[in-house]
């Protein structure tokens with residue numbers, strides 16, 4: 001009698017336990033337990049756990065510098081599969097509809113660029129435990145070459161800039177470049193600090209003399225019968241003295257940098273000066289570009305930081 005009773009109690013407890021287990025364990029977890037026991041795939045063990053989600057760069061400098069920094073951040077973030085993040089105060093936000101989110105990164109480890117105008121491939125794959133924080137200039141098209149299509153879509157000037165530039169351009173063209181065959185060539189002449197600041201010149205910054213512009217313009221004059229050179233500069237007085245011809249007009253002096261950039265970008269081809277503003281003017285124009293081969297000064301400290309292949313706009317012509 002006694003053993004039969006305890007037998008039934010044991011069976012009852014077992015049934016109860018099975019029921020409790022069945023009711024409390026959802027099917028998902030059951031499946032998960034089975035999956036967990038499969039041997040890991042080799043790729044699972046090789047992929048580091050990604051916990052970084054953002055990439056930031058320290059923004060400083062003027063328009064040309066900011067464009068390099070933003071575009072490289074854009075490309076680097078894409079490659080690392082994280083979100084490009086920019087400060088709300090970034091001046092570029094006033095000029096373009098950028099896709100980057102605004103905010104800041106938690107900067108534990110900074111990636112410091114070694115040279116300013118040399119592509120450092122390792123930064124394209126540094127995703128890891130922390131947000132990616134970049135310091136440096138990142139002046140190489142190779143950082144954003146694979147993201148060019150997306151980048152060109154978002155680096156379109158906001159409407160008020162576009163309209164302003166277009167109006168100025170049509171006034172400059174009037175009577176000088178009216179037929180549809182007429183080709184516009186933007187000429188950027190940067191002098192300012194590169195000419196007048198001794199320490200910058202020593203470091204390796206140079207600015208071309210008039211002979212470069214004459215030569216570069218001859219190249220386009222030979223090529224296009226009907227053309228107009230649109231000259232934008234921080235030193236219009238110098239330009240008016242040294243760059244002349246019936247086919248030359250000057251952009252007015254009091255424009256914002258972004259309006260000057262938009263005007264040069266609307267031209268088909270570009271005569272570049274030196275520095276990042278010129279580089280971007282040619283990038284926006286997207287046609288043929290001529291650059292000054294005497295920059296940076298050969299043998300200078302600056303020259304040692306520049307990798308020609310990485311820095312020069314692809315396809316641009318040295319003069």
Ligand SMILES: *[C@@H]1O[C@H](CO)[C@@H](O)[C@H](O)[C@H]1NC(C)=O
Pocket residue numbers: 052053054081082083
């Ligand atoms: C990037 O931002 C989007 C939208 O805020 C978010 O859904 C996504 O998870 C973020 N990516 C990473 C890697 O954090």
Ligand SMILES: *[C@@H]1O[C@H](CO)[C@@H](O)[C@H](O)[C@H]1NC(C)=O
Pocket residue numbers: 142145146148
């Ligand atoms: C740059 O991009 C173009 C097309 O998008 C591609 O043909 C070219 O190989 C790329 N160059 C490098 C160095 O990645």
